[in-house]
Amino acid sequence: MEKAKGKIRIKDIARMAGVSEGTVDRVLHQRGVVSEKSRKAVKKVLEEIDYTPNLLARSLASKKKYRFICLFPAYNKGEYWESIEKGFRQASEEFNNYKVEVMIEYFDQFDSSSFLATAKAVFVYNPDAIIMAPVFRQETILFARELTEKKIPFSFIDSMVENVEFTSYYGQHSLQSGYIAGKLLFNSLPKESKILVLHTYRKGGSGSIQTENRKKGFLQYIEENNLKNFCEILSIEIIEGNDEENMRLIRNAFIQHPDIRAAITFNSKVHRLAKYFKNLSHSDIKLIGYDVLEENVKCMKEGFVSFLIAQRPEKQAYCAVRDMSFHLIFDKEVNKINYVPIDILMKENIDYYLNFNE
């Protein structure tokens, strides 16, 4: 049974403390000047009762507007960042009534100068907060310093940069997710089977923080369980039209190591590998990959991908905006580091995961 609570209004506090509503307001928000006597009277009442402000009324009455700018990579349809944007837009709708305006700005994830340019440009919009995916470490530190100087709070999603004064971070513990990938894969294989570890790269650019950490975690599992001899690491370059060359490399790997029974890749494009393997008639190879992209799901349903590890990107974006809103509007304390769950998906549970968007 619930007690009928939350009925105490500012007006009630004022009456109880024998002061006016305005004075209570001043004490609550520490604005204006209040005599010591009145302040004490109000504080006393506040300690006795538990006043929870009516957030609806507060937002309705407040005329302050907030502008958040969200910075993350431009993407093509179906890519990982599409989900991130979805989360931002969801938050945008929900907090619209709270006078939070969400602006989205993209940068090129393979060009750090593009990030810097976009970052510089945000200041003309006079943002009240920034939410960003820190793809480039050094550049992010520079930007963060500037934000701190200008007293603009900021949060991270996807990955995190340490030693800067961010408000919150939502993302996956990618090292651990790599470790889990290793365990899942090896556990579902007959003893002595080999795994092909596909290290993908782009000319010039190094791998993202996330993928590197996943790989590290995977290798840690290998190390801890003395499985080094059961891993073949193969580097392939990801670039438009490079498919033939990549397939050749993979074919060679299979010839040299006929006991390969599974493969892993650490970016979100496992569907590309699935296609390679299909073309090479190796559809019996177990594949594990990351993120629930539409194409990955399709491959999984067709049986070419055994596991996907997911990280609730929509939630990351949504929660980051929500926490920042509550932090600024309601002065709510927020958790700094928030690891999202490491979701393990197979053919049999992927649909429920996709359909549930809470």
Add this chain to the structure above:
Amino acid sequence: MEKAKGKIRIKDIARMAGVSEGTVDRVLHQRGVVSEKSRKAVKKVLEEIDYTPNLLARSLASKKKYRFICLFPAYNKGEYWESIEKGFRQASEEFNNYKVEVMIEYFDQFDSSSFLATAKAVFVYNPDAIIMAPVFRQETILFARELTEKKIPFSFIDSMVENVEFTSYYGQHSLQSGYIAGKLLFNSLPKESKILVLHTYRKGGSGSIQTENRKKGFLQYIEENNLKNFCEILSIEIIEGNDEENMRLIRNAFIQHPDIRAAITFNSKVHRLAKYFKNLSHSDIKLIGYDVLEENVKCMKEGFVSFLIAQRPEKQAYCAVRDMSFHLIFDKEVNKINYVPIDILMKENIDYYLNFNE
């Protein structure tokens, strides 16, 4: 970049349609009487713009109060239903401002007459809606009929009863979760290993709908993969002080089938089995179970439980209340059947799951 939207107010519509605010209100809510002419004018404007009412202002102004009653089993600390209650309380806090009052009523999950009595009793509170866990099928149908007659909407959590006019359902597809349990377990075992399937029961009462379905799903996996010969089904009675007898039964099973390498149980008390196995010095047996009870988590961290399958009970309760609120207050259409994800947890990802409460 976002457009500045949601700025259109009733006042604006009134001006555009050349009528008063009151008339717009009447058209929007289909109350009172409006001349054909005015109605058309307003409708026309409404079609041209997209009016999204300010929900904050609406809730603030509305004086209608809602009372929801939540019906689910009484429980001991640490049991499954504790999480359900947590979700209800969370919703209670969040929708308090929307004038939704959440009342919680318990019944004895092993006594159908207790459910009936509690159900009957809710009417004196004049509830506006009911959210319930339909543990007893027949009795729920009776109650549902009464609710429908009295025009009180109701929703289900945990499990569902068909052919009644419920508003929404949140729960897991338990058959599928059983199927997945089977796959996970067999995939992580060497070929030809046997699994001990523990059917637990209480004298008199039959198993709950959920556990029965999980078992069905598990057996379906067995069937489809011709694994019948690798399952030993053992029934043990769950009752205070029956541990010795149960351990004896389990010991016998191990003697008769020394190739048993894993075990499964379909209720949420896998920690009990873990204890049995520990006492019997069978700590190398892989165990799979359901729900993230504190005790289960402990067993998992100690290595006695390999997998837990979880179903976001807090979310189930929370979402059911939220949907009912939006349905009644804002006339929002809600999804009827909502399957929550089938979460797969291992030692390595359980912590992130526990710490993330969004």
Add this chain to the structure above:
DNA sequence: TGTTATTTTGTGTACGTGCACAAAAAAAAT
């Protein structure tokens, strides 16, 4: 003590919507 400067407090309006009731317009009856 009276006047002015300063501090402190109280009051009023706005936010967007719901809802009750009064006012106005139209229709019906005389």
Add this chain to the structure above:
DNA sequence: ATTTTTTTTGTGCACGTACACAAAATAACA
């Protein structure tokens, strides 16, 4: 044409809070 009845419309207050501004109380000074 006037009154009465009915239909339709417009207005005003309330919800709980924020915030600006006026009013009151106190302090400072002559």
